[in-house]
Amino acid sequence: MKKNIFYLILLLFFTFIFTVFYIGLDKPNFYTPKEVKNKSLEEFTSTELFSNEQFNSKDIIENNKFSLINIWSSWCVPCRLEHSVLMDLSGKTNLNIIGLNYKDKKNNAIKFLNELGNPFSKILMDPDGIISISLGAYGVPETFLLNNKSKVVRKYIGPLTKDDVLEIIKIIK
Amino acid sequence: MIRLIKFILLILFLILSFQKLLMANNNSSTIDKISKNLRCLICQGQSVYDSQSDFALSMKTLIKNKLEEGKSEKQIYDYLKNQYGEWIVYDPEFNKKNLILWIFPLILFIFGGLLIYRKVFIN
Numbered sequence: 001m002k003k004n005i006f007y008l009i010l011l012l013f014f015t016f017i018f019t020v021f022y023i024g025l026d027k028p029n030f031y032t033p034k035e036v037k038n039k040s041l042e043e044f045t046s047t048e049l050f051s052n053e054q055f056n057s058k059d060i061i062e063n064n065k066f067s068l069i070n071i072w073s074s075w076c077v078p079c080r081l082e083h084s085v086l087m088d089l090s091g092k093t094n095l096n097i098i099g100l101n102y103k104d105k106k107n108n109a110i111k112f113l114n115e116l117g118n119p120f121s122k123i124l125m126d127p128d129g130i131i132s133i134s135l136g137a138y139g140v141p142e143t144f145l146l147n148n149k150s151k152v153v154r155k156y157i158g159p160l161t162k163d164d165v166l167e168i169i170k171i172i173k
Numbered sequence: 174m175i176r177l178i179k180f181i182l183l184i185l186f187l188i189l190s191f192q193k194l195l196m197a198n199n200n201s202s203t204i205d206k207i208s209k210n211l212r213c214l215i216c217q218g219q220s221v222y223d224s225q226s227d228f229a230l231s232m233k234t235l236i237k238n239k240l241e242e243g244k245s246e247k248q249i250y251d252y253l254k255n256q257y258g259e260w261i262v263y264d265p266e267f268n269k270k271n272l273i274l275w276i277f278p279l280i281l282f283i284f285g286g287l288l289i290y291r292k293v294f295i296n
Contacts, residue, residue: 129231136256
């Protein structure tokens with residue numbers, strides 16, 4: 001009797017472990033952290049790509065009801081794909097779209113914009129990538145929708161899709 | 174007299190330059206230490222120290238800047254945890270969510286000990 005109970009417990013234990021691992025097989029192994037909502041974005045100062053003027057992020061953000069910060073770079077392939085979506089968004093709305101040019105060469109960035117269009121109201125430069133890290137970004141491209149208090153309303157990791165644009169338009173209306 | 178002043182100045186200069194070198198060395202070993210305990214953002218499964226991805230390199234520059242600003246190791250960890258969450262560190266803190274993970278080995282250890290005790294001393 002005692003032995004039977006022991007084997008039953010053993011069987012249950014291994015069934016449990018098998019089930020856990022079996023379910024785990026189907027789960028994607030790329031972990032994306034939870035979205036950080038309602039977090040204030042850290043203030044930063046940076047140089048504008050075209051005018052070479054210094055701008056403080058707070059000054060640009062607080063004058064608009066909503067702002068979108070898009071981290072991009074000319075060498076990043078997904079950014080190229082995303083760009084048409086950003087152009088579409090800037091055409092449909094008058095949202096304040098700020099570009100954060102991540103670890104890029106100025107010439108390449110300008111060439112990229114000449115080729116694909118410029119959806120940004122301002123492009124701030126992040127030559128060593130520190131600003132992006134201080135914003136809590138995971139990679140390029142990445143986009144933050146902010147309210148005028150610099151609070152993150154939505155964060156999009158990876159390229160923006162058409163559905164994301166529809167969602168953004170819905171939020172800012 | 175002038176010779177003496179020159180000599181003192183030379184000694185001072187040497188001490189200062191050595192100190193700077195020592196500080197730089199110290200900083201770089203602290204950067205290594207911190208970055209070994211940080212999870213790479215893009216290349217998952219690697220630490221920031223191992224990774225050569227752009228974000229990992231930026232992270233190392235950020236750590237260097239923070240150290241130069243005089244921030245302590247703990248302040249840097251706290252700063253990054255605030256930006257990225259507990260996920261960023263390889264050494265998670267003890268909290269309610271991971272309580273079982275911390276306690277389970279201890280339970281197994283005690284349980285195993287009891288089994289051995291019973292087997293050896295009681296039987």
